[in-house]
Amino acid sequence: MSQRHRHRVFALASATAALAAVATLALTPSATALGAESSKPPTSAADIKVTSHPTNTVSAHAIGVNTPFWNPYLTRSHTPELIRKAGIKTLSFNAGGPSDLYHFQHGGWLSPDPNGKNNGGYQDLNPTFSFDQFAKTAHDAHARMLVHVNYGTGPTDTKAHPSTKEHPKPGDPREAAAWVRYANRTHHYHVRNWIVGEETYLNGWFSNPAHPMPKEPDAHADKSPAAYARNAIAYAKAMKAVDPSIRVGVEFFPSDPATAHKPGQSKLKQWDDAVLHTPGLAKAVDFVDIHWYHPTFSGKFDDASVLADTANTAPVLKALRADLDRASGPRHHIGIVAGESNSGVFPTQQQDNAVGALYLLDSNLSLLENGVSDIDWWALYNGPSATKDGGWGDLGLLSSGKCPWDQPKKKHCEPPVGTPFAPYQTLRMLTxxxxxGGATLATTTTGGPGTLTAHAVRRADGTLAVVVINKDPKQAQPFHLTLPAGYHTDRTLTWQRGDSTPTTHHGTAPIRLAPYSAAVILLHR
Incomplete structure (x- = not known):
């Protein structure tokens, strides 16, 4: 996500910146060292206990990626293979702000931005592939699809006859219904999940003069959350009239109870509350779409803080789950989809190195453990932007092969197109x-220095997968595992800082992890 391509996320940042029986598994050191030992004194071992208590059900298609249409490399011949190799099971048709300018007919085109051409440059981020090309890539990659429909602008909003304040041409539920018909009735693409709009809470319904920011394109005269909710109900009814089997979601901001009182975030919490309590909304929609860039809003950007931020996942999602259940009542469950996620909204070198890789593994599992059903990482391909330290950052899993657009001398450029960055490798371990699919299991980690985290999944085939992550950049970390009775180690996947791919070890599981490393221990009964 270059700065040019991701002003909508920067806008979000600006808006809020102001503001059963168990047995101890006998483990011996792995045949490989799993990284060099530190010269520091040895640390005490952490105790990891995996229970049989499920915390969430996980589908086989839970992990996906965003594929913004302004990046052309989705249609490269090697892309489906890279998607399959990573185990990615969902592709999201989401381009950020331009999604609310996009019309799928005639190969795809954009309306003029109702906020003007200088509003984040959204109207200049033209589609580089059609919806049908996107669907073909998904088919070739054996992946499902998720689609954001245009809430902001209608099909009659053209360059020749643009929307104006006097004569607005907002998004039209009939166009969204036509898209569902085209995808699922005409072409049988079987798109199940659809979302109304894209980060609509940043459409300008509130502003902060001290922190001016681009607005999400929205030509509706009434930009209030209640208006969005009423319109979303109309969208859902029109779309489900075409295909009753689809699920429709709405845009939500994941407010943190610890900071929701701050000016910027309090307004976003007001959005959520107003949308959720609009009559008919809770019954009309099936899930909310949250964008998970929580480290950005903590105000702490050092490596240790970014990696530690996953501890904030549980309280945020607990509060959100309570809000959804109060609104929907016992007869209708509103799901939670994390339609975007990354270690931050601003490009940093962290996103392409070990920090981003370990964050991806830890954060995705934390989200799933706490009730999220689907997660779409931002993004498959994105593109680089210059960082303050003179390098570049890219929120993509794969290189776009570019030099940062905002780095005048172009001294630091990316590797060739399609080269995997470090987070791609830990995504392979995650999948x-x-x-x-299966179920996440309640897991605790006690003792040790506090930089070791663990997660567990009981897969549908009976395999127990234990994921252990060492967030310490210098110190190897020993650990002991306590598991439900009867499991024995089949194999272990490991990755550490500097590795170009995960390594598979057969036999006994590790008892120590190298600095900045992770292991997926697979066990059978």
């Missing part, structure tokens, strides 16, 4: 742990 191995989750292969075929």
């Amino acid at each position: 191995t742990a989750l292969k075929g």
Whole structure:
């Protein structure tokens, strides 16, 4: 996500910146060292206990990626293979702000931005592939699809006859219904999940003069959350009239109870509350779409803080789950989809190195453990932007092969197109742990220095996958595992800082992890 391409996320940042029986598994050191030992004195071992208590059900298609249409590399011949190799099971048709300018007919085109051409440059981020090309890539990659429909602008909003304040041309539920018909009735693409709009809470319904920011394109005269909710009900009814089997979601901001009182975030919490309590909304929709960039809003950007931020996942999602259940009542469950996620909204070198890789593994599992059904990482391909330290950052899993657009001398450029960054490798480990779906299990980690985290998944095929992550950049971390009775180690996948791919070890599981490393221990009964 270059700065040019991701002003909508920067807008979000600006808006809020102001503001059973168990047995101890006998483990011996792995045949490989799993990284060099530190010269520091040895640390005490952490105790990891995996229970039989499920915390969430995980589908076989829970892990996906966003594929913004302004990046052309989705249609490269090698892309489906890279998607399959990573174990990615969902592709999201989401381009950020331009999604609310996008019309799927005639190969795809954009309306003019009702906020003007200088509003984040959204109207210049033209589609580089059609919806049908997107669907073909998904088919070739054996992946499902999720689609954001245009809430902001209608099909009559053209360059020749643009929307104006006097004569607005907002998004039209009939166009969204036509898209469902085209996808699922005409072409049988079987798109189940659809979302109304994209980060609509940043459409300008509130502003902060001290922190001016681009607005999400929205030509509706009434930009209030209640208006969005009423319109979303109309969208859902029109779309489900075409295909009753689909699920429709709405845009939500994941407010943190610890900071919801701050000016910027209090307004976003007001959005959520107003949307959720609009009559008919809770029964009309099936899930909310949250964008998970929580480290950005903590105000702490050092490596240790970014990696520690996953501890904030549980309280945020607990509060959100309570809000959804109060609104919907016992007869209708509103799901939670994390339609975007990354270690931050601003490009940093962290996103392409070990910090981003370990964050992806830890954060995705934390989200799933706490009730999220689907997660779409931002993004498959994105593109680089210059960082304050003179380098570049890219929120994509794969290189776009570019030099940062905002780095005048172009001294630091990316590797060739399609080269995997470090987070791609830990995504492979994540999807191995989750292969075929299953259930996340309650897990605790005690003792040790506090930089070791663990997660567990009981896969549908009976395999127990234990994921252990060492967030210490310098110190190897020993650990002991306590598991439900009867399991024995089959194999272990490991990755550490500097590795170009995960390594598979057969036999006994590790008892120590190298600095900045992770292991997926697969066990059978």
